[in-house]
Amino acid sequence: MKLDSDQKRVELHVHLDGAIRHETIYDLMRKNKMKLPGDGSFEALSKALTVTEPKDLANFLKPFGIYIQALKSLEAAERVAYEFCEEMTKNKVAYAEARYSPHNFLPEHQKEVSKLSGLKQVVEAITRGFKRGEEDFGPKVTSILCGFNGDESVDDVLKLAQIFKGEGVVGIDMATKQDLGYNPEEVKLNSQAIRCYEEARKCGIHRTLHAGESGGPEMVQRALQVFHAERIGHGYHTLEDENLFQNCLRDRVHFETCPHSSILTGAVKLDGHKKHPIIRFAENDANFSISSDDPTIIGKWVDSDYQLLEEWGLNAQHFKKANFNAAEASFLPQNEKAELLEVIKKLWT
Numbered sequence: 001m002k003l004d005s006d007q008k009r010v011e012l013h014v015h016l017d018g019a020i021r022h023e024t025i026y027d028l029m030r031k032n033k034m035k036l037p038g039d040g041s042f043e044a045l046s047k048a049l050t051v052t053e054p055k056d057l058a059n060f061l062k063p064f065g066i067y068i069q070a071l072k073s074l075e076a077a078e079r080v081a082y083e084f085c086e087e088m089t090k091n092k093v094a095y096a097e098a099r100y101s102p103h104n105f106l107p108e109h110q111k112e113v114s115k116l117s118g119l120k121q122v123v124e125a126i127t128r129g130f131k132r133g134e135e136d137f138g139p140k141v142t143s144i145l146c147g148f149n150g151d152e153s154v155d156d157v158l159k160l161a162q163i164f165k166g167e168g169v170v171g172i173d174m175a176t177k178q179d180l181g182y183n184p185e186e187v188k189l190n191s192q193a194i195r196c197y198e199e200a201r202k203c204g205i206h207r208t209l210h211a212g213e214s215g216g217p218e219m220v221q222r223a224l225q226v227f228h229a230e231r232i233g234h235g236y237h238t239l240e241d242e243n244l245f246q247n248c249l250r251d252r253v254h255f256e257t258c259p260h261s262s263i264l265t266g267a268v269k270l271d272g273h274k275k276h277p278i279i280r281f282a283e284n285d286a287n288f289s290i291s292s293d294d295p296t297i298i299g300k301w302v303d304s305d306y307q308l309l310e311e312w313g314l315n316a317q318h319f320k321k322a323n324f325n326a327a328e329a330s331f332l333p334q335n336e337k338a339e340l341l342e343v344i345k346k347l348w349t
């Protein structure tokens with residue numbers, strides 16, 4: 001790894017399809033002759049893409065609907081992956097696991113021709129972008145493939161994760177479809193999704209799962225016991241069940257926390273009385289890491305999440321611990337994880 005001396009962060013929870021520069025979206029939308037918001041200016045687009053007021057997850061995910069059509073080409077897929085690496089460098093990240101829905105990048109015509117071969121090309125294009133980005137900017141980036149609970153995309157991402165295991169893809173996740181209008185955490189137990197997670201476990205494919213973000217502690221319990229997730233995406237509401245939280249502390253369950261996102265999705269309400277769950281995680285030495293979730297929507301990258309945590313009282317020692325936690329909880333093969341831990345160890349001393 002060729003890294004700068006301050007490039008010592010590990011980011012585990014960032015959606016590539018939500019981590020695109022506004023300038024790139026503007027360019028792609030214009031190339032695709034898509035209708036731009038407001039007066040058609042870059043400023044109007046940028047404003048429409050950014051969520052500034054906390055509400056709920058559905059509201060937070062709305063801006064995806066503005067640009068997702070512009071991503072549907074292999075060129076766009078490779079470009080956003082490449083540019084992502086440059087942003088990681090700017091944000092002092094040495095290693096990132098970027099997650100995305102390959103379906104979001106699938107060219108329309110591929111849906112009819114051969115969906116799986118189209119999706120394979122998408123994953124290849126993104127992996128190519130990450131490789132070129134690593135060569136040019138330094139940080140290493142691998143992929144976690146997201147399916148949407150309740151449709152066949154979970155089957156597709158399982159197949160893709162099997163095909164690309166050891167070749168850039170390290171795990172699977174389930175997220176919320178931007179236009180779904182419901183929260184998959186709340187969906188009745190979906191036997192097909194459970195089967196996919198079980199199959200992934202058998203094949204040694206790593207598994208994370210969004211849980212306890214807009215759903216309650218029972219969703220975290222379900223993610224661990226039914227889906228056998230190795231990491232929890234967000235997990236803030238774990239704290240509403242003290243017993244569950246204590247078990248998570250005992251079992252060193254890893255929480256992928258995202259400070260700005262936790263507020264803007266309405267997952268955590270800062271009412272002045274309660275401590276933010278991330279603060280409690282830090283105080284209780286829980287196993288958690290720090291990520292940005294969706295920089296496009298938040299209008300800021302992970303550096304600003306560290307700044308926010310600093311304002312909330314976390315210090316360099318907490319950040320060091322969180323980054324070791326992240327490296328330990330990463331989905332890298334053992335030898336690569338050991339290499340990453342060495343790098344992190346050197347840079348954090």
Ligand SMILES: O=c1[nH]cnc2c1ncn2[C@@H]1O[C@H](CO)[C@@H](O)[C@H]1O
Binds near residue numbers: 064146
């Ligand atoms: O905070 C979140 N919670 C749940 N789903 C999300 C969040 N951010 C983004 N996505 C969803 O994940 C998909 C794949 O990357 C995105 O398309 C978006 O719909």
